[in-house]
Amino acid sequence: MKKIISILFISFLIISCSKTEDLISPYHYSVIQKVSNFKLDAVDTTFTGKRRVRMSWEISDTSNLRYFEIYRSQKNPDNYKIIASNYKQFAFADSALPTINDSLRLYYLVFPIGTKTDVRTGVQVSFIGPPSDTLIVTVKKLK
């Protein structure tokens, strides 16, 4: 009888041993690096008299980099619109600014675009990397 009790008790313990499985290792941190040192170079005027914002950035690893996408908004953190796609330089000049009444505050973001392997098909597909820090620029109307 004691043996039966022991066996039942041990089997109780064995049944309870289905454990939490470990998570897969995260891939998204290593696909493409975040843009760094995203800074305003100058706010100047084009030869046609338009206001222009010049900015630049860096990226530590370019092995998986295809291009950049640049976004602009007048109201952070919403309403970002793409202003440049398939852009392969590390500096950008935005001269197509919205209408300036007195002064204008603009927010910029840069996304690096890389590739990753699709788990189902095994084909290389685009992967939008982490956004850069927000660059805030105030542009004043020329008098």
Added chain:
Amino acid sequence: MKQKIITTLILLLVINISNAQSSNNLSDENLINDEQKISEILKFPKLDARRVTGLAYSSIVPGSGQIYLGYKTKGAAFAIGFFTGLVGTIVSHNNFIGNRERIQSLQFDYLNADRYTLAEYYWKQMVSVHNEQKTNERARNIFMISTGLIWTLNIIDYLFFTEDKGPIEFSNNNSFNNSFSILSITVPLNK
């Protein structure tokens, strides 16, 4: 097995210490009496038909054997403890499985994410659900071990510490008849 031996030794030690404190005369006769007492406590009782039936009841529903032998309070305590543990185990295990399915779904979305922000969102969700799953696993194991312990204690109690109070005899009890007559309705059949 080791635990049982250790428990018996501790029991022997405790009884010896308590006896030593009550009387300082340590003689061979005292030791022999102690051993006899312990062997009487741990002696396997004779299993007659009622005890075997009660044991079958207790094996299936803990506490029911004790109730069958006349120990209603003790039996109810075992039954409540066992079923509380069982419900806790089932609920925790159900949550555990739910978490596992949720992680599988999130993992699918995570692997198919086409952007870092989306992948990060799914990853954070996965980590959160994974932590929840670990908590549920711990709760399930605790409940299951408690349930198993209660069941084992119930069997041990039934075998070694529950005596048969005898079958309940039905009689033409006055109180029973009175209570019955209050609820009865007289139906005139002759009319």
